[in-house]
Amino acid sequence: MISIKGLSKVFKTKDQDVQAVDNLDAVIESGEIFGVIGYSGAGKSTFIRLLNRLEDPSGGTIDIDNQEISSLSKKELRLARQEMGMIFQHFNLLWSRTVEENIAFPLEIAGMPKEERKKRVDELIELVGLTGRGSSYPSQLSGGQKQRVGIARSLANRPKVLLCDEATSALDPETTDSILDLLVDINAKLGLTIVLITHEMHVIRKICHRVAVMEGGRIVEEGDVLDVFLRPQEKVTKRFVDQVMGDPDREDSLNLIKEKYPVGEVAQFHFVGERTHQALISEVSRKFQVDVNVLHGKITQTQKGAYGTLIVHLEGEKEEIDRALEFVKETSVEVEVAPNV
Template identity: 75%
Template sequence: MITIKGLSKIFHTKDQDVRAVDDLSLEINKGEIYGVIGYSGAGKSTFIRLLNRLEDPTEGSIWVDDQNLTSMNKGKLRLARQEIGMIFQHFNLLWSRTVHDNIAFPLEIAGVPRAERQKRVNDLIELVGLKGRGGSYPSQLSGGQKQRVGIARALANNPKVLLCDEATSALDPETTDSILDLLVDINEKLGLTIVLITHEMHVIRKICHQVAVMEQGKIVEQGEVLDVFLHPQRQVTKKFVDQVMGDPEKETSMQVIKNNYEAGEIIRLHFVGESTNQALISEISRKFTVDVNILHGKITQTQKGAYGTMYVQFEGEQDEINRAIHYIQSTSVEVEVDPDA
């Protein structure tokens, strides 16, 4: 659906050249919700503006549904953009227009007849959960309602792709979840490909199928969300995973454990998918002569299944502890033994 090859963007300033996006390549499949995460300055906002050529790339190509956006003239690009909707962090609504008229605006520009516009707008108002608010002005709406208007407006021309630029960053957690649920609903009902950028791992965890991690203009890690949660490779990715899992830094947590639990073996368990439902700890207690002390743990849900991590302490004879660890390793639960604990 979307193929990006060797994409770069260099901004020329008085003092220096800034490479905001650096030789970036990605494949995004049709119907996916693809998340791009990075801290401020990583280049993710520039990247998403390149996708519909609000910014022109310095190098590289962008293909959307077999069309090369980077080689199009302004006329063809104007038509191609009708198939790419975009929602923004601060809504970008027309404050002098009602909800109805904000949503109708791109249809007016596209020359859609009035009767057809009316039906399309009413359908979209219902789709995004704003029935009865068509005559309201943006100043009369909450933040979440404003973003729903932004989503409806982005969907007006029946786009194939929806770009989300920090779409929930200005919202409170409860409203964020409701907007994310709406995006999932739209993805499933319309088969829409969604690309979103964020600095919040909660957003990635809740709705994305795939994730790419950006740092200094580059993609440093990418893959299925569950895989990235389970095996983060880069330090920046580990920090993002910790946002959701709530784990303290491993060095700090292990130091606390060492200070308070002198005996036994400290083990970190990773649960994925169906393994999160296993009564593993009680099985270990029944099968082996070891005492099990749960020190820290959390389970969270991704689009591809549950993911959990838990620190436990095993006390008993070393041979029996080794047998218990070997048993866990024979299951779908992954085991990490801290060598210094």
């Protein structure tokens, strides 16, 4: 669907050249929700603005649905942009227009007849959950409702791709979740390809199929969301995963736990998919002469399945503990033993 090769963007200033995007390659499949995450200055917002040529690239190519975007004329680009919707962090609504009029705006520009336009607007208002609010003005709406208007407007011309630039970062956590659920629903109903920029791993975890981690204008890590959660390779990725799994001081915590339990072993189990729902600890206690004390645990859900971690203390004869840990490994649960966790 989207193929990006050697993409770069240099901003020239009076004092220096700033490389915002640096020789970036990516492939985004049709119908997937593809997340791009990075801290401030990573180049992610520039990257998404390059996709619809709100910024012109300094080099490289962007191919969307077999159309080379970076080489289009202004007229060709206007037509191509009708197949690319975009939603923004701060909504970008027209404050003097009602909800209906905001959603209808791109249809007016496209020259759609009034009767057909009204029918399409009504469909979109229902789709995004704003039935009964069509005559309201943006100042009368909550932040989540404003973003729903922005989403409806971005879908007006039936785009093939929806670009989301920090679409939930101005919203509270509960509203964020409702907007993310809406995007998942739209993706499923319309088969829409969604490219989502964020600095929050919770957003990636909740709705994305795959994720690219950006740093210094480059993609430093990429893969299925569940795989990235399980085995983050880069330091920046591990920091993002810790946002969700909630233990940035894991190594220090485990060392303290090890000191508190000098006898036996402290281990961390990593569960994936169906194993997160199985009674592994009670099974270990029945099969082996070991006492198992659960110290800490957490399960999180991704689009590709559940991922859980459990820190336990096992006490008993070393041979029996080793047998118990080997049994756990054979169940496809990953095991890390302190102090090497």
